[in-house]
Amino acid sequence: MGPLVVAAVLATRGDYQLAFAVMAVPALINLCFLTVARLVFPRPQDMEQRTPSTGEAGGFPTLYWVYLAGAGLVAAGFADYPLIAYHWVKHHTLTTEWIPIFYAVAMAVSGGASLVLGRLFDRYGFKVLIGLTGVSLFFAPLVFLGGNFGLAILGAALWGMGMGMHGIRAPDCTLGKITTSALQKPLGGLSYRNYNLSKQGRYFRD
DSSP: HHHHHHHHHHHHTHHHHHHHHHHHHHHHHHHHHHHHHHHHOOOOGGGGOOOOOOOOOSSSSSSHHHHHHHHHHHHHTTTOHHHHHHHHHHHHHHTTTTTHHHHHHHHHHHHHHHHHHHHHHHHHHHHHHHHHHHHTTTHHHHHHOOSSSSHHHHHHHHHHHHHHHTTTTTTTHHHHHHHHHTTTTTHHHHHHHHHHHTHHHHHHOO
């Protein structure tokens, strides 16, 4: 809903400062919820079910690091939305009020993709992830070379699918039982940290 609210403010008032000021309201509400959760559940780790670990001693399995390297390489070649939006406005593909609307479309596709593709991955394994990664990469020519509204929104949808696909319960779903064993140890939080850091390569590139 946030991008749509920003789009409405831009369309009616054309004021970026007001648009971001309006978004401060849900941000403050979210912080209040986090504060309440912290007070009610000061030790969330106590809520976890403890099961015996079957992971490799001394660290993560080899397949985890292979997937981590692959995720980092994909992220390094995946353009960030602000860069895409800048290109659209600079080349007059879209006007500014359409930028948050396209982002809302991309995020809707991302959420749907993470649910559907997660189920497909659980059933068919890595070949789903490999094949759909290739499909999602077609967002680049659509958003950067398309030059019209229809191709731009299709590119935004593929971009959102790619973002949702590589956020599929990662890294535990994408590595299945191998990484699940690591997530049941103190290394679980570290595995998520490593995965998210591997995806930040696109920020250094930009």
